[in-house]
Amino acid sequence: MWPDCRLLDLLKIKLPIVQAPMAGASGSAMAIATSNAGGLGSLPCAMLNIEAMYSEIGIIRQQTNKPVNVNFFVHQEPSQDLKKQKSWMASLSKYYSEFELNQFEQKSSNGRAPFSNDTCEFIEDTKPEVVSFHFGLPKKELMDRVKAIGCIVMSSATTVDEARWLEARGCDVIIAQGYEAGGHRAMFLSNDINTQIGSMALIPQISDAVTVPVIAAGGIADGRGVAAAFSLGASGVQVGTPYLLTKEALVNDLHRKALKNSKSDDTALTNIFTGRPARGIMNRVMAEIGPISSKTPDFPLSGTALTPLKIAAEEKGLSDFSSLWSGQAASLAYETSSADFTKDLARDALKRMGSLV
Amino acid sequence: MWPDCRLLDLLKIKLPIVQAPMAGASGSAMAIATSNAGGLGSLPCAMLNIEAMYSEIGIIRQQTNKPVNVNFFVHQEPSQDLKKQKSWMASLSKYYSEFELNQFEQKSSNGRAPFSNDTCEFIEDTKPEVVSFHFGLPKKELMDRVKAIGCIVMSSATTVDEARWLEARGCDVIIAQGYEAGGHRAMFLSNDINTQIGSMALIPQISDAVTVPVIAAGGIADGRGVAAAFSLGASGVQVGTPYLLTKEALVNDLHRKALKNSKSDDTALTNIFTGRPARGIMNRVMAEIGPISSKTPDFPLSGTALTPLKIAAEEKGLSDFSSLWSGQAASLAYETSSADFTKDLARDALKRMGSLV
Numbered sequence: 059m060w061p062d063c064r065l066l067d068l069l070k071i072k073l074p075i076v077q078a079p080m081a082g083a084s085g086s087a088m089a090i091a092t093s094n095a096g097g098l099g100s101l102p103c104a105m106l107n108i109e110a111m112y113s114e115i116g117i118i119r120q121q122t123n124k125p126v127n128v129n130f131f132v133h134q135e136p137s138q139d140l141k142k143q144k145s146w147m148a149s150l151s152k153y154y155s156e157f158e159l160n161q162f163e164q165k166s167s168n169g170r171a172p173f174s175n176d177t178c179e180f181i182e183d184t185k186p187e188v189v190s191f192h193f194g195l196p197k198k199e200l201m202d203r204v205k206a207i208g209c210i211v212m213s214s215a216t217t218v219d220e221a222r223w224l225e226a227r228g229c230d231v232i233i234a235q236g237y238e239a240g241g242h243r244a245m246f247l248s249n250d251i252n253t254q255i256g257s258m259a260l261i262p263q264i265s266d267a268v269t270v271p272v273i274a275a276g277g278i279a280d281g282r283g284v285a286a287a288f289s290l291g292a293s294g295v296q297v298g299t300p301y302l303l304t305k306e307a308l309v310n311d312l313h314r315k316a317l318k319n320s321k322s323d324d325t326a327l328t329n330i331f332t333g334r335p336a337r338g339i340m341n342r343v344m345a346e347i348g349p350i351s352s353k354t355p356d357f358p359l360s361g362t363a364l365t366p367l368k369i370a371a372e373e374k375g376l377s378d379f380s381s382l383w384s385g386q387a388a389s390l391a392y393e394t395s396s397a398d399f400t401k402d403l404a405r406d407a408l409k410r411m412g413s414l415v
Numbered sequence: 416m417w418p419d420c421r422l423l424d425l426l427k428i429k430l431p432i433v434q435a436p437m438a439g440a441s442g443s444a445m446a447i448a449t450s451n452a453g454g455l456g457s458l459p460c461a462m463l464n465i466e467a468m469y470s471e472i473g474i475i476r477q478q479t480n481k482p483v484n485v486n487f488f489v490h491q492e493p494s495q496d497l498k499k500q501k502s503w504m505a506s507l508s509k510y511y512s513e514f515e516l517n518q519f520e521q522k523s524s525n526g527r528a529p530f531s532n533d534t535c536e537f538i539e540d541t542k543p544e545v546v547s548f549h550f551g552l553p554k555k556e557l558m559d560r561v562k563a564i565g566c567i568v569m570s571s572a573t574t575v576d577e578a579r580w581l582e583a584r585g586c587d588v589i590i591a592q593g594y595e596a597g598g599h600r601a602m603f604l605s606n607d608i609n610t611q612i613g614s615m616a617l618i619p620q621i622s623d624a625v626t627v628p629v630i631a632a633g634g635i636a637d638g639r640g641v642a643a644a645f646s647l648g649a650s651g652v653q654v655g656t657p658y659l660l661t662k663e664a665l666v667n668d669l670h671r672k673a674l675k676n677s678k679s680d681d682t683a684l685t686n687i688f689t690g691r692p693a694r695g696i697m698n699r700v701m702a703e704i705g706p707i708s709s710k711t712p713d714f715p716l717s718g719t720a721l722t723p724l725k726i727a728a729e730e731k732g733l734s735d736f737s738s739l740w741s742g743q744a745a746s747l748a749y750e751t752s753s754a755d756f757t758k759d760l761a762r763d764a765l766k767r768m769g770s771l772v
Contacts, residue, residue, distance in 0.1 A: 256613030
């Protein structure tokens with residue numbers, strides 16, 4: 059039925075559709091709905107503390123017996139560079155005045171924690187079928203422990219070099235993340251966004267370079283994109299933005315509204331919300347001090363100084379300081395449930411592939 | 416045989432493959448070979464004077480009776496901004512010293528002329544079956560004359576808004592130019608490269624927005640890309656970079672070598688060679704003063720000051736100052752002839768589409 063069943067066989071799922079883990083925007087409900095519909099649901103853990111991780115996986119295990127993916131960031135812990143943080147605060151000071159907020163001496167909090175010994179123990183305890191990483195892989199000792207449990211390990215590559223690097227270190231599935239993708243670029247061997255690659259060119263080149271199954275991510279929002287991904291050599295797709303319009307998404311009304319009104323050229327890569335490039339819908343702060351700034355503190359510290367502005371603006375109904383993560387095909391998305399979206403996407407893709415005869 | 420025959424029927428061609436017009440890198444030989452193989456050969460006229468245009472189309476008409484596309488740029492004539500040109504020369508002065516070249520007072524020459532009354536008369540005389548434009552469309556009076564001849568008019572869109580704009584002004588075919596594409600971005604309603612869109616997201620959105628046939632361009636280098644383009648809603652493809660490795664290409668050995676060694680993340684958009692963003696393989700001058708510079712004189716004047724450096728470096732076997740135009744899938748290309756490439760691409764695509772059943 060599907061032209062390539064390698065991913066289905068490896069992950070023991072029915073539909074080659076991975077719901078993208080979207081830290082802060084999706085939780086157990088979306089993962090459960092997607093896995094029960096036959097795809098691979100994902101629980102993003104980067105913004106959860108360890109108690110929340112246990113609680114969320116507990117809910118998932120209660121409500122589905124299907125495979126699930128648990129996702130972690132593997133960035134370096136940032137250094138607290140006070141000079142850089144002061145300079146960053148200075149670039150935002152006019153906005154603090156505008157919203158009549160006090161520019162207090164902020165100690166940047168670290169809203170996103172990397173995979174660690176503690177989270178590895180969580181994996182050992184809960185044994186998710188699939189573990190995916192973003193920004194590379196954890197150090198060898200932790201990676202060995204994850205593999206020893208029997209988890210299938212996935213990670214994202216934005217270049218052919220990154221795909222080869224991941225395969226050489228034991229990654230079982232490579233997610234080819236095209237330039238179109240929303241949220242954080244997974245890039246870890248390069249930090250040059252100028253040379254990042256669109257899905258049409260990236261997927262076949264990564265497919266040629268590795269022997270493990272490749273999942274296509276970036277710009278895929280309907281059956282046409284899924285069919286195209288298979289044509290290009292992928293064995294499955296990872297889809298994010300359309301799930302942000304499902305009822306299980308944890309996005310607020312401003313983000314939802316921005317997604318619903320988004321046009322093809324409304325998004326850009328920006329580093330101002332976290333310190334790392336991520337794709338979101340253009341808004342005031344991106345246009346005025348970015349989208350790329352050289353002044354941002356290290357990932358993920360940049361956001362701390364923006365948070366009071368985001369809160370103050372959102373109270374006035376403005377998303378001028380909010381990170382409105384989105385890929386480049388938001389206009390193809392529609393409001394539905396995660397289960398229906400997953401099934402519709404698969405049905406649409408199969409129909410499209412059949413119609414190509 | 417092909418899942419969508421709208422383009423084939425409209426252009427009266429056998430294979431839905433348009434050889435991209437590549438000013439300075441392709442001429443009559445490539446157009447003849449492609450058209451005779453069943454695709455649509457293109458003659459780029461932007462860097463030809465009127466005599467050369469007549470000569471080239473004469474050769475084409477002698478050697479093929481198949482439809483052919485003649486391509487023009489439709490940019491605004493640049494203003495000669497002496498201050499800007501001096502500042503641009505200043506940014507290059509260290510290279511002039513390095514190569515022991517005299518920094519003479521240069522009058523920028525205009526190597527690329529826009530479509531005009533004279534070139535419109537050339538079209539009226541020679542009646543090519545297809546005329547394609549880059550950077551929008553000519554002014555209404557000239558457009559009306561081209562349509563009155565009965566030419567099929569094509570132009571490129573980099574956003575949905577541009578596609579709608581082109582269709583509303585009589586364009587018969589829209590080329591959806593994804594971010595992956597080599598050479599000049601066709602963008603004309605926006606000059607913000609940060610919001611440019613990858614093929615995976617762009618093609619379906621443009622296909623939904625217009626009623627005329629859509630040609631996919633950008634990142635397509637083998638049958639997988641052609642099959643993907645059809646899946647996404649295109650009725651055909653425009654392919655450039657792989658034709659640069661055919662024997663009919665007018666690229667020098669340095670450019671050919673760079674293409675053959677190119678990796679997935681070797682290209683970037685740069686404006687330093689002409690003043691407009693175009694994708695090429697990263698080299699020394701792009702890395703050191705670009706890839707995007709705010710100091711470039713208006714298109715197409717920027718290149719004049721680089722020409723002496725390009726010549727001096729190339730004499731030493733270096734492509735450090737050459738524009739090495741390339742899309743993001745050069746690594747999929749191989750050395751062959753334009754006829755064989757066209758036929759192989761079509762055969763590979765049909766096989767790929769059949770295998771999806």
